[in-house]
Amino acid sequence: MDELFKQAADEYLNAISESLPQPEDCPHTFDKRFEKQMGRLIAKTAHPLRTAMLRAAASFAAVLLLFGSVLAVDVNAREAFLGWVKEQSTSFSHFVFKGEHTGLDSAQFYPGWIPDGCTLYDCYPIQNGQTFLYSNDCVDVLSFIYTSSPENLEVYIYTEACSQETLTVSGYEAQLFIPWDATEASDLVWQDSHGTLFLVSGKCDKTVLIQFAENILKK
Amino acid sequence: MKKHIGFVMLLIALLIPVYAQAATPRRPKVLPYINFSGTTATCSVSVTGDSTKDTISLTAKLYDGSTCIATWTDSGTCNLNFSKTKTVQSGKTYKLTADVTINGTALGTTSATGTCP
Numbered sequence: 001m002d003e004l005f006k007q008a009a010d011e012y013l014n015a016i017s018e019s020l021p022q023p024e025d026c027p028h029t030f031d032k033r034f035e036k037q038m039g040r041l042i043a044k045t046a047h048p049l050r051t052a053m054l055r056a057a058a059s060f061a062a063v064l065l066l067f068g069s070v071l072a073v074d075v076n077a078r079e080a081f082l083g084w085v086k087e088q089s090t091s092f093s094h095f096v097f098k099g100e101h102t103g104l105d106s107a108q109f110y111p112g113w114i115p116d117g118c119t120l121y122d123c124y125p126i127q128n129g130q131t132f133l134y135s136n137d138c139v140d141v142l143s144f145i146y147t148s149s150p151e152n153l154e155v156y157i158y159t160e161a162c163s164q165e166t167l168t169v170s171g172y173e174a175q176l177f178i179p180w181d182a183t184e185a186s187d188l189v190w191q192d193s194h195g196t197l198f199l200v201s202g203k204c205d206k207t208v209l210i211q212f213a214e215n216i217l218k219k
Numbered sequence: 220m221k222k223h224i225g226f227v228m229l230l231i232a233l234l235i236p237v238y239a240q241a242a243t244p245r246r247p248k249v250l251p252y253i254n255f256s257g258t259t260a261t262c263s264v265s266v267t268g269d270s271t272k273d274t275i276s277l278t279a280k281l282y283d284g285s286t287c288i289a290t291w292t293d294s295g296t297c298n299l300n301f302s303k304t305k306t307v308q309s310g311k312t313y314k315l316t317a318d319v320t321i322n323g324t325a326l327g328t329t330s331a332t333g334t335c336p
Contacts, residue, residue: 089327092327094329121271133297152254152333153250153251153252155248156250156329157249158245158326159246184245187246199248201248201269
């Protein structure tokens with residue numbers, strides 16, 4: 001029975017193929033944009049290594065753009081360190097310190113302003129830094145973390161399904177990670193010229209998060 | 220009419236798991252750290268959740284090359300500040316891995332590497 005169906009299907013397929021006009025009888029022209037896009041796609045498929053290298057180069061350029069300004073404007077900073085560099089894994093963006101560090105910055109920081117309705121939930125030291133957690137009535141957490149530890153420490157933030165935006169916090173370039181799901185927390189990361197990495201996070205409006213970040217003060 | 224009710228029920232049944240999955244993920248901050256004092260390695264992991272109700276589970280492992288020499292577990296609500304020590308050998312490089320689960324969802328492995336001076 002299966003053979004019979006297969007034979008009928010083959011005959012049907014042949015009949016359809018024969019009923020179609022020959023390609024030379026169908027003059028056609030694709031528009032230039034389509035041709036260009038197809039050309040790019042074919043080149044990508046034909047040269048996967050080149051595509052991967054271009055992607056790596058683009059990522060490196062983005063890192064340079066993000067953290068380059070600190071080194072460009074502060075000569076002492078350039079001599080002291082290279083800085084925290086963002087690396088991307090499947091679900092996380094992680095920040096790792098690269099380069100020589102002349103010594104730890106022992107400066108301490110604290111939030112100088114917190115949004116209305118937030119109260120201190122917890123506060124504890126971490127390696128060469130501190131974590132501050134605030135909560136509101138909706139049990140949402142607003143956090144501030146900083147660390148100046150250059151070695152053996154990495155900072156991971158979960159950035160799957162996020163869009164990224166570059167902006168300025170206290171004169172330093174910062175990276176804002178905004179989740180596509182508006183009910184989830186956004187993360188804002190930046191570093192100062194002494195090699196301290198700052199991270200603020202919360203389920204609040206972008207302007208509130210920036211205001212919170214702009215008001216981080218040195219003790 | 221019965222067909223319509225059946226179709227709506229099927230649609231609801233299909234949407235329930237999608238909604239539950241979308242509500243689960245959180246965006247934790249994870250800071251693994253390894254510090255050495257003599258031949259004692261202090262392995263620390265700080266995890267911060269987005270809600271005071273987030274339940275956090277951690278499995279931390281210390282590797283000497285590809286050999287796991289210590290495994291620890293810990294859990295907490297909202298945040299977790301884990302720290303344990305292990306005797307190690309001078310001159311060797313060790314890797315601390317931290318597998319974090321938030322509200323029952325595993326979020327992948329994070330790590331930090333250090334060499335015992």
